[in-house]
Amino acid sequence: MSVRITKPKTHRGKRMLAKREPKIVELAKQALMLRGSTASVTSLQFVKDLYSIKRMQSTYFGQKHPYNPFEDVKPIEELTQKYDHSLFAFCSDNKKRPNNVILGRMFDHQLLDMIEFGVEQFKSLTAIRNAKVMDGNKPCLIFSGDVWHQNEEYSKCKSLLIDFFRGEVVEQVRLAGFEHALSFTAVDGKIFLRSYKILMTKSGTKTPHIELEEIGPSADLVIRRTKLASADLFKRACRTPSAAKPKKVKNMSKDVFGSKLGRIHMPRQDYRKLQVKRGRALRTEKSPKKASKLSKK
Amino acid sequence: MAASIVQNVLSKAAEDEAEKLKSIQVDKVVELEYDVGNLLAYDINDIDVNQFRADKEAYLANLSRDNVQLLINQIFQLPTIKVDNEVVIKLPSATTRLPRAKPAPKEKALSKWEKYAKEKGITQRKKSKATWDEELQKWVPRFGFKKALAEKEKNWVVEVPGNAKDDVDPIALRKTKKQESVAKNELQRLRNISARMQKSKTKAKISLEPTERPTAEQLNRSVFIAHTATASVGKFQPNLKEQKPVLKSGQKRHFDPLVGDIKRETSKSLDILNKLSSKKPKLDIDKAVNRELNTPGSLDYKGKGMEKKSKTQLKKDLGKRKHKGTKDKKMSGKKGDRSAGRSTVKKGGKRTGNKN
Numbered sequence: 001m002s003v004r005i006t007k008p009k010t011h012r013g014k015r016m017l018a019k020r021e022p023k024i025v026e027l028a029k030q031a032l033m034l035r036g037s038t039a040s041v042t043s044l045q046f047v048k049d050l051y052s053i054k055r056m057q058s059t060y061f062g063q064k065h066p067y068n069p070f071e072d073v074k075p076i077e078e079l080t081q082k083y084d085h086s087l088f089a090f091c092s093d094n095k096k097r098p099n100n101v102i103l104g105r106m107f108d109h110q111l112l113d114m115i116e117f118g119v120e121q122f123k124s125l126t127a128i129r130n131a132k133v134m135d136g137n138k139p140c141l142i143f144s145g146d147v148w149h150q151n152e153e154y155s156k157c158k159s160l161l162i163d164f165f166r167g168e169v170v171e172q173v174r175l176a177g178f179e180h181a182l183s184f185t186a187v188d189g190k191i192f193l194r195s196y197k198i199l200m201t202k203s204g205t206k207t208p209h210i211e212l213e214e215i216g217p218s219a220d221l222v223i224r225r226t227k228l229a230s231a232d233l234f235k236r237a238c239r240t241p242s243a244a245k246p247k248k249v250k251n252m253s254k255d256v257f258g259s260k261l262g263r264i265h266m267p268r269q270d271y272r273k274l275q276v277k278r279g280r281a282l283r284t285e286k287s288p289k290k291a292s293k294l295s296k297k
Numbered sequence: 298m299a300a301s302i303v304q305n306v307l308s309k310a311a312e313d314e315a316e317k318l319k320s321i322q323v324d325k326v327v328e329l330e331y332d333v334g335n336l337l338a339y340d341i342n343d344i345d346v347n348q349f350r351a352d353k354e355a356y357l358a359n360l361s362r363d364n365v366q367l368l369i370n371q372i373f374q375l376p377t378i379k380v381d382n383e384v385v386i387k388l389p390s391a392t393t394r395l396p397r398a399k400p401a402p403k404e405k406a407l408s409k410w411e412k413y414a415k416e417k418g419i420t421q422r423k424k425s426k427a428t429w430d431e432e433l434q435k436w437v438p439r440f441g442f443k444k445a446l447a448e449k450e451k452n453w454v455v456e457v458p459g460n461a462k463d464d465v466d467p468i469a470l471r472k473t474k475k476q477e478s479v480a481k482n483e484l485q486r487l488r489n490i491s492a493r494m495q496k497s498k499t500k501a502k503i504s505l506e507p508t509e510r511p512t513a514e515q516l517n518r519s520v521f522i523a524h525t526a527t528a529s530v531g532k533f534q535p536n537l538k539e540q541k542p543v544l545k546s547g548q549k550r551h552f553d554p555l556v557g558d559i560k561r562e563t564s565k566s567l568d569i570l571n572k573l574s575s576k577k578p579k580l581d582i583d584k585a586v587n588r589e590l591n592t593p594g595s596l597d598y599k600g601k602g603m604e605k606k607s608k609t610q611l612k613k614d615l616g617k618r619k620h621k622g623t624k625d626k627k628m629s630g631k632k633g634d635r636s637a638g639r640s641t642v643k644k645g646g647k648r649t650g651n652k653n
Contacts, residue, residue: 005490022399029398086398108399142364144340163395166335172385175377178336178369183361187344194357198365203321207373210321210366212358229396232587237396244401246390 020084024243028168029105031058031087032080037066040093043101045124047091049217050164052125053195056136057167059083065090069102070225073111081109087164088114097224104227105163107237113229115157118222120190128216133180133197138167140178140198145186154186156228176200181212191221321370323363331371334391338368406496408489 008014033051035044051060067075069090076088086109090102097118104114125132141162148158165182178198185192197215200208229237251262330339340360349356375386407415414420427436430447437447455467503518511519520540525531553561589596 005487007486022402024402026398105396106398107396112396138336140336140338140365140368142338142340142361142368144342144360144364145344146341148339149341159393159395162335162337162393166337169334169391170388172378172380172387173336173372175373175384175386178372181361181365183357183364185344185357185360187346187349192353192357194361196358196361196365198369200369205321207321207370210362210369212362212365214358232583232590234396236400238394239401240397241401 024241028057029087029163030083030085031089031164032076032083032085033058033060034065034067034076034079034088034090035062036090036092037064038093039064039091040099042099042119042122043091043093045126046099046101046119046122046217046219047089049125050089053139053165053217054167058087059085068092069104069114070116070227073104073114076104077106077109077111080106100224101221103160103164105160107229107233111227112233112237113156113160113227115153115160115226115228116224117191118224120220120222121218122220123216123218125216128214128218130213130215131197132215136167137177137180138170138173139165139180139182139195141165142181142183143186144183147186153223153226153228156226157191157223158184189222191223193217193219193221321366323366323370325363325367329364329367331368332392333368333371333375334389335393336368336372336388337393338364338371340364403497406493409485409492 004017008017031050031054033047035047039047048060051058061079065075067090069076076090080086080088086106088102088104088106090104092100092102094100097116099119099122100116101119102114102116105112143158143161147154149155161184178200181196181198183192183194183196185194195215195217196212199211199213201211203209228234253261255261325340325342327341330341331337332339344360372386375388377384377386379385424439427438429435430437430451432451433447435447438444452471455471457467461467503514505515505519505522508515520537524534524536524540527534553565585596
């Protein structure tokens with residue numbers, strides 16, 4: 001644990017350091033979208049579309065980064081440390097791995113896991129011409145197919161995708177605020193990513209009838225290489241501090257009328273020695289005359 | 298006739314209404330798994346691959362619509378509240394366990410002042426930004442350049458007593474005093490930081506290597522070792538003048554009573570037998586590896602005979618083994634080596650009369 005020795009010189013600097021310190025309940029994970037030096041049009045557009053979806057919680061670096069994450073993650077780790085991000089997306093392309101996109105996440109600015117996807121049949125946001133969804137909207141995530149829990153790789157991939165796309169952790173959502181849906185279907189050895197706008201219509205009940213309109217991006221992803229965290233590192237990363245866990249409220253119940261009830265547990269009392277007479281201090285004064293009389297005494 | 302027309306019209310109206318209000322029901326073989334806190338739904342149902350391959354986009358669109366409908370059904374069953382004239386759903390906490398971005402914050406050690414304040418029950422009180430200064434008749438801020446200017450205004454003159462020395466500059470003295478107090482504050486801050494770092498470090502063994510300024514712990518340890526480094530292990534060793542009687546430190550060995558809980562004794566013996574007869578490996582490799590990763594060096598063998606050898610010593614030992622027919626003195630097993638009760642173990646001793 002490195003302790004900062006030099007004090008920050010400005011209030012702004014102090015606030016920034018406080019923001020980067022580890023917290024009990026963390027803020028939304030920020031994603032770093034990187035352009036590789038060999039990125040193809042498809043893979044680059046995919047990363048740009050990811051940036052459009054996650055605009056509120058990501059930064060896009062459009063310069064060509066000559067990195068090879070599966071060989072050396074260090075430059076990406078350094079970038080994530082510098083900009084305090086914990087997710088990254090990196091696009092590249094070569095003969096062996098065409099239209100390549102790597103999604104990864106960090107723990108303590110060290111690589112936790114990363115998965116390489118091949119992007120096929122890509123339809124960009126710009127290719128599908130219709131009204132899109134507002135920025136920063138929390139999407140509904142749908143995972144279909146039983147591979148997601150059967151296969152170890154797929155289950156880690158699912159965790160990564162949830163982390164990437166879930167957006168901010170919120171407690172309240174407007175009834176009309178469910179606008180975006182992302183569906184990941186695992187069939188035929190591929191993951192079909194589809195993105196929809198949710199249209200709600202009357203259904204006669206409180207719950208609306210749903211219609212979906214595809215807005216894009218849409219891609220068929222193929223898992224290529226993976227670099228997954230060891231079981232104990234993953235366990236360590238998932239550890240939540242006890243302060244973050246919800247506290248159990250004991251000895252509280254509500255009756256039919258909604259009033260709070262609790263139980264008091266009394267020790268055994270000796271009924272022969274109960275205090276029955278009220279002491280002078282607890283006696284209610286009926287008239288001011290009496291009070292003055294008592295005070296005189 | 299009229300009745301039938303009316304009936305037709307009504308039934309048609311009902312049909313139209315029913316069409317408008319579409320169903321929210323979706324039939325699935327297996328229920329979906331929901332994590333409403335994350336707006337997540339997981340559909341475990343099998344996907345009909347043939348149907349899928351027939352028309353991919355349509356199949357995916359239908360599947361997504363059904364699943365989103367089910368998720369929305371779940372969401373809309375949650376309690377609603379009104380916030381700022383907006384109807385809002387309160388989401389439960391997320392159930393999928395996702396890794397954190399940074400490790401959980403460790404509890405900060407209290408600084409010297411914080412400890413004292415806690416003891417005495419001193420709490421911080423919110424101070425106002427400016428105070429009313431009677432002399433200057435204006436509101437002076439508590440800190441900053443405006444405060445410095447106000448101070449200058451007030452203390453533009455320094456009274457010097459008659460017996461003061463000539464070469465003492467009272468204004469320069471004021472400046473140096475301020476510098477000293479700043480330096481003192483900085484020193485205390487650094488001391489707090491070092492104290493915090495010392496605490497966070499794992500308690501290493503107190504080294505007895507010669508240092509210029511030995512710490513109190515090191516001195517205590519040296520005294521203890523010197524005291525007990527006698528033939529009687531310090532029992533008949535007189536203490537130094539101001540030395541406190543040395544108490545045994547370290548873990549106390551705990552022995553079960555000879556006669557007592559029979560059940561405990563039987564369970565213990567059975568445990569031993571089970572461990573002996575079980576097919577589980579005695580060494581839990583995962584545990585050992587994890588321990589080594591988290592606290593490197595904690596599993597190093599610290600017993601006798603495996604001390605750190607110097608390079609030259611290692612070379613010598615290796616050189617020894619190269620020769621044929623040399624037997625290590627420890628392993629010679631001659632009767633002469635064994636004396637009653639004690640084992641003579643010599644490290645790297647001279648070879649006597651061994652053939653090459």
